[in-house]
Amino acid sequence: MAAKAETHARPLEMEAIESRVDPGFWDAVRCLKLDVLSIDDSPVPITGCYTLCAHPKIPGLVRLSSKSLEASPPFHSRNNCIVPRTLVNTNNMLGFKNLDVDLLLKEEGKRIFYDILSGKIEEDPTLLLRFLVISFVDLKNWKVYYDVAFPSLVLNSKMTFLRLHSASEVLSQEEETSLSKSMKVWRDSNETTGCPFFWVHIYSDSSVVIRQLKCWKGYSGDHQKLLFGFYDHGHQDYPGWALRNYIAFLSLRWKIEKVQFLCYRERRGEPDLEKSLIGEASFAAPHGWDGSDYVPEIIGWEGEKAGDRKKEKILKPIDLDSLNPASQDEEKQVMHLKLMGWRHPSLVLNKLRSARCLVLGAGALGCEVSRLLMTWGVRKLTVVDGGCVAIPDIVKQSLYVDNDCGVPRATAIVPHLKERCPAVEVEGIQMEIPVPGNPVSKTKMSSVLDNCKRLQALVASSDVVFLLTDTWESRWFPTLLCANENKIAITAASGYDSYLVMRHGAGPGHNLSTEDALGHQRLGCCFCK
Amino acid sequence: MAAKAETHARPLEMEAIESRVDPGFWDAVRCLKLDVLSIDDSPVPITGCYTLCAHPKIPGLVRLSSKSLEASPPFHSRNNCIVPRTLVNTNNMLGFKNLDVDLLLKEEGKRIFYDILSGKIEEDPTLLLRFLVISFVDLKNWKVYYDVAFPSLVLNSKMTFLRLHSASEVLSQEEETSLSKSMKVWRDSNETTGCPFFWVHIYSDSSVVIRQLKCWKGYSGDHQKLLFGFYDHGHQDYPGWALRNYIAFLSLRWKIEKVQFLCYRERRGEPDLEKSLIGEASFAAPHGWDGSDYVPEIIGWEGEKAGDRKKEKILKPIDLDSLNPASQDEEKQVMHLKLMGWRHPSLVLNKLRSARCLVLGAGALGCEVSRLLMTWGVRKLTVVDGGCVAIPDIVKQSLYVDNDCGVPRATAIVPHLKERCPAVEVEGIQMEIPVPGNPVSKTKMSSVLDNCKRLQALVASSDVVFLLTDTWESRWFPTLLCANENKIAITAASGYDSYLVMRHGAGPGHNLSTEDALGHQRLGCCFCK
Structure with missing residues (x-):
């Protein structure tokens, strides 16, 4: 037809x-x-x-x-x-x-x-x-x-629809069948399925050939039977937006001034030639587009x-708040670190996240250090303390509140850390740090020895040890254990108007001047002479 | 008798x-x-x-x-x-x-x-x-x-009770009546009631005179009727401890070797001569007590x-825990300060306790400063903040926990401070700090002006102002107000690896080199050129 x-x-x-x-x-x-x-x-x-x-x-x-x-x-x-x-x-x-x-x-x-x-x-x-x-x-x-x-x-020349109809109205039954078949092949082929612009040649025997744009060169045929097709995202009775740049292309590159176009549409994955449109548009060659610096209106x-x-x-x-709200909380809690990382690339969050930190002492220093470690992205904490929270503590040891009085610090600190950082894995261990030299009664001997072994195991399974007890004496044994296990150890102490923070053992670089008997290059400790 | x-x-x-x-x-x-x-x-x-x-x-x-x-x-x-x-x-x-x-x-x-x-x-x-x-x-x-x-x-010589009886058994009825009367006068007199040692002279007509020890000098009378009396704390049928030193006195000072003593006792404020004891003791002069360096056994x-x-x-x-438990909690909470004050007398707790501190900003800095002010004995706090607690805050802003999310910081901070220091008087004020130069819409104009006035009143009624908001711009107006009211202002800020704490306005001493237009000697501010 x-x-x-x-x-x-x-x-x-x-x-x-x-x-x-x-x-x-x-x-x-x-x-x-x-x-x-x-x-x-x-x-x-x-x-x-x-x-x-x-x-x-x-x-x-x-x-x-x-x-x-x-x-x-x-x-x-x-x-x-x-x-x-x-x-x-x-x-x-x-x-x-x-x-x-x-x-x-x-x-x-x-x-x-x-x-x-x-x-x-x-x-x-x-x-x-x-x-x-x-x-x-x-x-x-x-x-x-x-x-x-x-x-x-935007072509600066007049563009006119000459006609526009459903493809099934324009094509004969044979042409329609033939086009449907060819489009299915086109759409099913890996090579052409993603090719949204193409041209269609309908031969007089109603057979149809669909060609890619790159095949145009040198083509010269019966314009009556030539359709410039494109995948049409629309479903109205007029063409979709993609035709606009297609016409610009046809006009500018192929110097065509009048085309028959095919707005190819599908229904449930099958060609839908009733919905597809065939139309004709004419457009004068735009003025002045040949100027070397010319840019058309966009x-x-x-x-x-x-x-x-x-x-x-x-x-x-x-x-974005509604996306993965569970994991999001943790994302939000480390965002400040990531933002800091923008300007300080030395901040390696994965290292901090995976570091197992052992905090010895859960008093004023222990509370602040544990909390700040979380602020800095640490998520694996073990806190050791032997005492209980008392009234004077709660105004000095930042995490505890009145309800904690009488509770062992190692127990009380856990929920306070979790309610600030739900992602933290924290274990509280109630244990006195053994102090070599302190008198031990016979009845307590075995429990003190157990504590020694337990502390050794804790140090061995940690990456960093923080020494935050309230006496220097009680830092001595953990310092030895850290030296023995070659762990990073950080000691902190504060006074009336002064403070000390010092790193022991494994240093931040590999070129330390100090080398111990085992050949480990490491920093001295606060007990070193 | x-x-x-x-x-x-x-x-x-x-x-x-x-x-x-x-x-x-x-x-x-x-x-x-x-x-x-x-x-x-x-x-x-x-x-x-x-x-x-x-x-x-x-x-x-x-x-x-x-x-x-x-x-x-x-x-x-x-x-x-x-x-x-x-x-x-x-x-x-x-x-x-x-x-x-x-x-x-x-x-x-x-x-x-x-x-x-x-x-x-x-x-x-x-x-x-x-x-x-x-x-x-x-x-x-x-x-x-x-x-x-x-x-x-302890007299190093032999001391013997020769006899010991109830006073009423030893004395005649008349003597007893007379002694009771005299003791009442003695006990009722301001001069002698507090005099636990005395001597009693019983005349042959049964009249009684009680004399102070200092009246002994030169006395010489009938020893038969002389009683060395003392207030006896005991109620057994033998004398109380006080007799021990009394005998030492009589022996050493008055060189007496045999005495009749009166253990004077009362019952419900009245002389009780039935309970009172009269005895006789003899003691040899101790050996060697005259040596210049001799000290007896004690x-x-x-x-x-x-x-x-x-x-x-x-x-x-x-x-002491059971004494005044209410006020004790607060005592316990400032004890560390008092103990610090032992070695640092410049720590004047009353000044800190009465200082009215205005904390502008209740974020990471505001939380820490408010809490530490309490630790240092401040008990009057006003906290101003315009924002609400969010998930990222709780890992950085030390006082807030997950339950606070969505609550205005100025509201959330109050119970957290109180549960650490029940004695603190803290008010939370939800208010944005006005920033001169920020555009203000017409609808918000009057509320911003109200905030300006409110902030001015807050600064005027405070002793110290802490500038802890998250921008420098928002510290500008409070800085001006502090300069105008001549208040101590302390600004604090922290960065990735640095921090700043700076005191403005009224300085710690009175000999500042800077003098402003009003003649106030004071420190410059972080906005001063």
Whole structure:
């Protein structure tokens, strides 16, 4: 059946693309920003996927998911065309508000323009769908503000729909069957399924051949039977947004001024030629596009129409708070460290997180050190103390409160640490630190020896030992154990108007001047002469 | 009625004195130690009171009460003879255990010995009852360990009871009536009621005259009718301990070798001559006491008998915990400060206690500063903050716990401070600190102005202002207010590996080089050029 005569001429109307950004994408961006980018705010290449409309109620969208930040995302499937994008993520709200959105859009549009002129589009048609995301991830408040643009070249010449019909109305039964069959093959082939722009040649025997754009060169055939097809994300009775840059391409690169186009649509994975549209559009060659520095007008911020770009941007906020709330608490608790890590790369959080810290003494020093270790990202603590909380303690030992009076410190400290950092693994051990030289009664001898062995085992299974008891004498035996096990030992003491913090044993570097009898290079201790 | 003939001769037996120490006395000693003596452990003169036995079931005791540390205690009443003592309070348990108790007892006994020889006893007979308390006040554990000694001179010559009877048996009815009458006058007179040693002359007409020791000189009369009387604390059928030193006095000073003595006892404030004893004792002049350096043997540790002084001292522990438990908690909470004050007298606790501190900001800095102010004895706090507690805060801002999330910091901080120091008066004010230069919308204008006025009033009513907000900008307006009100202002800030603490305004001394336009000598601020 021959194509119908044109019914009326009208301006080219197209259905806007919608973006859909999974919260998972923003969570991935948040992590990227926090863990990798830090203060670097240069644009990041990402990939989205462009999908056909699968169901009238689920319009085709450009989607970004948690995989979009991966170098080779696993999108290249039947329902996803990989689309390159640029993400511009700013460091703060002011930077976001001050972004020159016109310039950014223009830059992105220029890349499409030059890809058209250079012929790059023929190699990779998805470049016509290139687009842009701007965002500010408010890390501390777990919010994202963003906007999306689909840069589209505006031809400065008149463009007219000559006619537009359902494909099934325009094609004969045989042509329709043949096209359906060919499209299925196209869509099922690994090579072509992700190719959203193509051309269709319908021979006079109703057979159909679908070709990639790169096959155009040198082609010259019956224009009556030539359809410029594209995957149409829309489901209205007019074409989707992708046609806009396609026409710009046809006009600029192939110098065509009148085309028959096929808005290819599917329904539940099958070609739906009733919904697919075949139309005809004519467009004069645009003026002055040949000038070497010429850049066409670009439009495309989502939700905006040409001409209203000057109004204040309405930010799209996304709350990340609802994502994985369980693991999020811990994320929030280490964020300040990650942010500090932006400027102090020597802060290696994984080392701190996995370090097993043994805190000897849970008094004024023990409380503060245990809490501050958590603040600095330590999550494995063992606290040893032999005493009980008393009234005078609670005004000096920061973690205890009136209800703890009479409770062993090693027991009382555990919930206080956990209620400040639910992720901490903390064990409290009620035990007196043995002090060599102190008199031991016969009845207590075996329990003191048990304590010695227990302390040795604790030191051996720790990475760092903090000596925070209230006498120097009680630091002596643990100091020996640390030296013997070659563990980092840190002693701290405070007085009326002075304090001391000192590291023993294994030093921070490997070039220590001190070498002990075992050949360990290490720092001296506060008992060394 | 004539005195009965002697019935039998036996060694002199005497009833030991008991001491009764009110816990109030020990609390007074605790306060004296903590607030006045500090590390000074030299002996302290104190006064006790010696009482007659008032009732068979309430033996006469030497008492120490909370007034015993006063210079002129109000004891000089009918029932109390003021007795001088010495308190030796050591600084620690080791010092207490190492006390040379024999030497101490000897020293105290020597004073009695010399007072006898010098005639001082005649002027002040209570010196014969002089005694000694040794103690260690364990301030941190609110315990007292003590012992009491009544130093008694042991005559190294034989001493024998020749007879011993109830006074009413020995005296005639007339003599008894007369003695009762005279004793009542003696006891009712201000001059003599506190005089526990005296002599009684019974004339042949049964009239009785009681005389003070100092009236002995030159006396020469009928020895048959002469009684050496003393207030007898005991109620047994043998004399009380006080007779021991009295006989030493009579022998050494007055060279008497045989005396009739009167153990004067009362019952419900009336002379009880039935219970009172009249006895006769003979004692040879001791050997060698005239040697210039001679010191007699001294006994007298409470509960010990002559000869068993070498056994280990059994400490008498007293728990002060039960005294005024309400005010005690606060006492316990400032004890570390008082102890620090022993060596750092510049620590003036009253100044700190009465200082009204305004804490601006209740984040990481605000939490620590508020708590540490309490640790240093500050008890009047006002905390201002505009924000709410969030998950990331609880690992960094020391006072908050998971349950506080979502609660305004100014509200959440109050119970956390109180549960560490019940005596603190703390007010939390939820308010944003106005920042000059920040844009203010018209709707918020009046509330921001209200905040300005409120902050001004808060600064005006404070003594010290702490600037602990999370930006420098928000410290600007409070800095101005502090300069205007001439208040001490302390700003603190902390970074990754650095911190700043700086005092503005009124300086610690009065000789500052900086003088402002109003003539106030004061320190510059962190905004000064």
